[in-house]
Amino acid sequence: MSESSRQGQGGFPRRDVEGRIVALGDLLGISLAGLVIGLLALLLFDWGFATVGAGDFGRANGWLAIILPAWLYWEDFRAWEFGAARVVAALVAAGLAVVGGLVVAGLADGLPPLLGGGLGAAAFTVVYAVVWFTGVHWLARRTG
Numbered sequence: 664m665s666e667s668s669r670q671g672q673g674g675f676p677r678r679d680v681e682g683r684i685v686a687l688g689d690l691l692g693i694s695l696a697g698l699v700i701g702l703l704a705l706l707l708f709d710w711g712f713a714t715v716g717a718g719d720f721g722r723a724n725g726w727l728a729i730i731l732p733a734w735l736y737w738e739d740f741r742a743w744e745f746g747a748a749r750v751v752a753a754l755v756a757a758g759l760a761v762v763g764g765l766v767v768a769g770l771a772d773g774l775p776p777l778l779g780g781g782l783g784a785a786a787f788t789v790v791y792a793v794v795w796f797t798g799v800h801w802l803a804r805r806t807g
Contacts, residue, residue, distance in 0.1 A: 682742035697731030725780025752798035760791035
């Protein structure tokens, strides 16, 4: 498929011929949308379980909301050709994102797990997207 026909398909997030996301804003936008969908699904399930008496509302783990963003990051990781750039960028991004998410979740210690974990998941999502995107593009240019 040619670049012009690929670009002409529209779609979001915008991707290049290899299937890599081409703009940081697209990566952030779609990953945050996935996070919100995950949080809403958790909220619905938590409410349903609390309604039937299977626990207190707000006790679900908000960290589960990173499932859709993590899936997106995995697909973007797979779109990059095998090499050190993608592996190093992914490892550094994951490490910084976990630390950032844990710091934010730790600061939200008094909140219910759904909210505190959700804030940690949001921090994870933003940090990973920014570090991954800028890191993999920079490293790919440096390593050829």
